[in-house]
Amino acid sequence: MREIQASSITDKVREMCISANVVLPGDVSARIKACHDSEPWPGAKDTLAKLIENMNIAREDSVPICQDTGLTWVGVELGQDAHVVGGGLYDAINEGVRRGYVEGYLRKSVVADPLRRKNTGDNTPAVISVEIVPGDKLAITVGPKGAGSENMSRIAMFPPSKGEKGVKEFVVESVAIAGPNPCPPIVVGVGIGGTFDKVALLAKKAVMRPVDVRSGDPYYAAMEAELLDRVNALGIGPQGFGGKTTALAVNIETWPTHIACLPVAVNINCHVARHVTAVL
Amino acid sequence: MSVKNVTAPITRDVARSLRAGDAVLLSGYIYTARDAAHARLIELDAKGGAMPFEIKDSVIYYVGPTPAKPGHVIGSAGPTTSYRMDAYAPRLIELGMTGMIGKGKRSQEVVDSMKKYGAVYFGAIGGAAALIAKRITACEPVCYEDLGAEAINRLTVKDFPVTVVIDSLGNNLYETGVKEYLAGL
Structure with a gap:
């Protein structure tokens, strides 16, 4: 022992x-920079540039x-x-x-x-x-x-008949309802399966997963990519002022569930998607 | 994009002249207040008390900064989500407040008050807290210091970058900005 x-x-x-709180994880800062470079809408690009400037100031001055x-x-x-x-x-x-x-x-x-x-x-x-x-x-x-994004999170206990289509619609609808409130561009953590309590934890784990790591299951990896496209097609954009970059990533975590259940949870994180891991 | 320079406090006439989508550099002085401070202000008002600062033409910034490090004026100081202040904002607008700085959606009641009395809702960039702190040159306590990060402070700001999200006509950048982007695809 x-x-x-x-x-x-x-x-x-x-x-x-x-x-x-001071240094944004490398996966998140790299994704924000890539989104800045590919953002077609001028106002949105300007907002993303300010987020990059902000993360640089925080790191250099050692402030949150x-x-x-x-x-x-x-x-x-x-x-x-x-x-x-x-x-x-x-x-x-x-x-x-x-x-x-x-x-x-x-x-x-x-x-x-x-x-x-x-x-x-x-x-x-x-x-x-x-x-x-x-x-x-x-x-x-x-x-x-942060609470601004936590408050925009949602949970649903669907019947299995809702299926893949219903789950996807719930995710996209959750982002649409949140709009500008959770400080987009956001990270969307999705939990599917388990029980009422388990699915919320799955969504939390999804939101803590690096944005450049896709699901190990090709079926869910494809769903993550499709949902990211659908969420970014909403046009909410950085800060909700319009633009392509509404989300940095959609991460999905799943668990076996009951024959009568299809729980879904959406935990939203802001662009300051902080997570750091250490092994002792 | 042209940028308007605006000095706070803001008169009703100046508030009415601003339009949703305007990029503004705000200078002058503004007051901080978020959930707990708003609850106290409205409780005080209900008892007939006077506001603890000049509410006429004032701009309130929805923020709870981090503690200032030694040698710094203030800690990181980005906007908090505004809808939590929606229950209180109409009365403060009626009392004379002309500007609010925050992020996120507002209720119809708030927008109706803005239209009726002449007030403007600015969006600051949520999460750009270190950048915004650089535009704050002084921070003086006003009241409710027991609330810690939620106390009311008077901030002196220089070229604080904000965007007009909702104007006194009810135009809303959260609606028009998304529509314009999608129409341009």
């Missing part, structure tokens, strides 16, 4: 919270790309032959979030209770998803998630 110190988890999460430094989503893949010592896993992650947000001059955007709404003051707690996997490593993904 390999031992992993809780303090090393805290240190790594602290560092990732800061770096994720966006003022909404998010609720911290943390995905953990814990090897079954690894053992966390010197403290609890959840406590170690939350301590890393606390230090990262306080010491990194990041905004504290978490309220302790959804109705009584008092700010916790340190951006904790994170939303943490843990999976046990083979091996003795600990993989941590930190994805600060």
